[in-house]
Amino acid sequence: MADPNRTVVVTDGSNDASAVSGAAAGVQSSPKGEKGAGTDPSKMDQQTLAAVLQFLKNNKLRDAEAALRREAKLPDGNGDSGGSSRVATSGEVSLVLSAYESEGDLARYCEYYNSLSSFIESSLDAHKHELGCLLYPVFIHMYLQLVYNRHEKEAHKFFNRFSVEQEDWHQEDLRTLSTVKTREQMEGNDLMDTFRSSKFVLRMSRDSYQSLRRYLKQNEHRELLSILQDHLFIDVFDGVPRNREQVQATSGAMMGEARRDANKVKVLYGLPKEPDINVPLDDDDEGVEGEDKPKKKKQKKDLLLNKNKKADPNAPPPSRIPLPELKDADKLEKVLSWKEGLKRVPLGRENLPSICFYTLANAYQNVSAVGVSEDSSLLAAGFEDSNVRVWSLSPQRLRTMRNASELDQLDKEADDIVERMMDEKTAADSWLLHGHTGPVYSTSFSPDREQLLTSSEDGTVRLWSLHTYSNLVVYKGHNYPVWDVQFSPTGYYFVSGGHDRVARLWGTDQFQPIRMFVGHYSDVTCIQYHPNSNYVATGSSDRTVRLWDVLNGNCVRVMTGHKAAVHTLAWSPDGRYLASAGVDKNVLLWDIAYGRLLAEMKGHTDPIYSLCFSREGSILASGGIDNTVKIWDVQKVFEEIAGSDDLTSLDRASLVEVGSLLLGSFQTKATPVLKLHFSHRNLLLGCGRYQHS
């Protein structure tokens, strides 16, 4: 039996995250014998080893050769090329690449590829689509082998001949690939590193897999076999082969689909019990108006509170993650938001929301980020000229705190001390924050609206005080552009993600990250904190959405299906569903409980940059640079799956069949929709910068 990890070259991009799932996969897949296909694995190992040693000798890489020999003498199974590459330093890059060394007849690759594609074409319709997924990774690795072995001309011919046959959504990567024409260029190319170091994951039914094995047995194509063994991971499941739509729905990610076992861990997606709050200010404003009214309201509120107090079986225990304790101000905040919630307009198919749109005019520099505070009272815009500007959306103007000597004179026991701390003279409609040295890519308000986080191209995350409108902390850690930063719903924690492919969890009082979420194959483009603060969802330009457990930093869900970079995420208020969208113009809706795709919403004509669920979760709003806000009926999907909780179909992505979900589409004049936000009363707020034609 071949060990599927045999040639996995572990780079820093994947070791942490795949540690758990990778090991599990190794154990699980070995007994199934996907890779065996009629070869003696130990012999193969020896051959590969010999080939590598030969190659090293030829290239006079004596140190590497010595290291490899030393490693190979180790008795355990890992002591092959995979082990050696683990000690590979940058000076021995070619050794790492030696996975592509092949002594076969490379000129016949066209033939092999043709043979494989005609086999897939002639196979039964049931298997055709699952087997069709093989073509792309095989194509890529054949091309890379040709390039690596300096058959540039053949490689070019091979590429031109077969690249057109690949699916549309692969074209982005193929374009990157097409630029790589020599062995030297393979080094230091991010995409090459990814293909080299990770396995392309395919899922197919046992039947399809059997027919593939038969084909491989009949045709002794050693090169093809070695590619399948070294660079592909075939996840076999028992059941009916998937059809074209099902295969397409989950394909598209840079490194294939998610492994089945990657989504097995139970996710505690429920919301925790609301803490008991004795509200001192509760009846203050209501006591004045007669006797009956407050009682009624109180009853209503009690109902609401009771609802929240019901223990959710899926909720994580409250002490799972240490959360900051609620301050008096936070409690007051919660009560106020409940009160606002009472005035909420129920939305649905019949009741579409009202949309209030904020247009930024006279912005000479492009606006690259907009953030709105949870209670819809503040708005922050990040500009490409490195500035951040904060506006008040409520009649309350923005004031700074008094200076120290004045503060000292205040009576600290006064009830309205918070109010007195503020200097009326400084009231302004907006404040400008200077500090970043590159375009600002995201802004996020703390839940108490006292702080603001921004992330920028300059590789830093900055924390600003909204009392003094000054910079408090600079978090350095990402050395590359930071694409997104988000506060946790409870404050204190926040997550940032950027070009370095890592999402980092921070506490506001520490300048070192608390957790690093490693596993994406490309930039982490967007982040959303789960409503219960125990999980973090990230979207990436490797076209996957991942869910991370804050407790242990593990990746607990990998969701594939996007055909281009993901740029925005949104959680449903109950924490079970996640919506994602991006450059591929589709909105995808995921069920976190099982990590499956529920629905696909098509309609936008340009990349989508904002998503938001209504407060009760029945409606999803999406907006993008096609200047439209679209309203989707997600309630319909939820009703559908509640009706048929079909657990058997979970292995296969089966889209819930519900016609069109589009409820409304509203176009702005010339303003891209960069941010959407539902207020407590379910008023939809949108924001963007007016673009002169």
Next chain:
Amino acid sequence: MSDRVLPDVTAESIKVIAESAGIGQLPDEAAAALAEDATYRLKQITQEAVKFMHHGKRRKLSTADFDNALKLKNVEPLYGFHAEEHIPFRFASGGGRELHFYEEKEVELGDIINAPLPRIPLDVNLKAHWLAIEGVQPSIPENPPPVPKEDQHAADRPPGVTAKPSGKDGTKPAGKPGKAEVKGLPSEVAGVKLKPVLTHELSVEQQLYYREITEACVGSCESRRAEALQSLATDPGLHQMIPRFSTFVCEGVRVNVVQSNLALLIYLMRMVKALMDNTTLHLEKYLHEVIPAVATCILSKQLCQRPDVDNHWALRDFAARLMGNMCRNFSSNINNIQSRMTKTYTKILHDEQSHLATRYGALAGLAEMGHDVVKSLLIPKLKEEGEKVKMLMEGPVHNSVDKTAAEHIRALLLKHCAPVLAKIRPGPDNQEQYKTDFGHLGPLLCAHVVKARQQQQQQQLQATTTTAAAASVVQRPTLQIPQKSDWVSCSLVFAQINSCFKTIFCESEKYLDDFASDS
């Protein structure tokens, strides 16, 4: 796929670059190797730059994205290539070579130092509006017009029906949303699909708007009227209300002609003009109401209480211009507005019994139809009309009304025919020759033609030195109605015509204003 890949950097380019860097003899192999590597690096950086574009939430790649991508690769960005919108390269070709270059202008430092400071740019501000209210998008200027003009037009000509039967007597089978005209017909008559009748209701806001606008337009407050007309001329999203407005104009003219209320007629014509100026509206479907109203204001025997004192001529001129504009904008070989109006005008001129004011209107209408019409219909009539004017002015029985009418007709003919004659008649201008050709009007005409010629020469002079368009608008030059074959000049001329008419309208409107406030 491969043919979509960006073209490679060629070895020749590398050699050129090497030369400019001072390396004279670059071996071919070196150039080829460098070219390949340069291509690879460029493509890599472009791909990174695209990421920055996506995160900047833009559709266009900018030079700043490139700088950021270079920074990402630890390369120093290129300084000095900042462009607001597009990459600042210009394209040039010649001698079989095509190249893109970066235009570097020489700047006089003194000019910059001495130049007055530019205005401080406006500060960024945040403005809120309702994009939707309970799922309905309100028709406010901040929102895009609910139905783009193209769609209004498309609705006008349903697919499959290429030629609409032109209605009798200028009325068109209007499929207005607001009116239930095809009621009672079975929904499919002889295979012709008819749309079900829709009763279109205006929202409360729209009803309010309609009331405000109509009141302001015919009310006594001039500043309110200006605002209302401005709103009609610029607001998008009025198309649902045009049927109401056109009916308002139509009925208004009907009533006020009977009452000879000149001021109100002027206000109504200004409303028509405002509606025509609105670029988001498509009036074609409502011409059957508008054209009779406008035509009435041109041709009616009596438009005012005291024809001897009141200046109804200005109204006729204004309406004639409107009509001319309408013909240009909406005439097609289906509705034939222009030829039908021309026929109406000439019929009046042939009729010896027609009233003088009506004759004036017909002449004005023809004059506004464009130079071809003036040339073929008005100029041949000059002699005949001249005699008539002479008879009226010098004849034994004359009253003051007829005399003023004759004066106006003379002025009109001179004003419109002279520029055309200056174009088509070869010089020199001889008084006697004109007298024989055009009778009574000859000598005066000759003087006007001479003046017109001078003006044209001036214009030509100006056109060579400065931009022709601006000057020609002011001078109102002769503009040939373009032939269909020459589309390029056609569009240019149309633009000129449009701007020309705008100025004229402004002038006459001013005049009308003065007049209206007098009466």
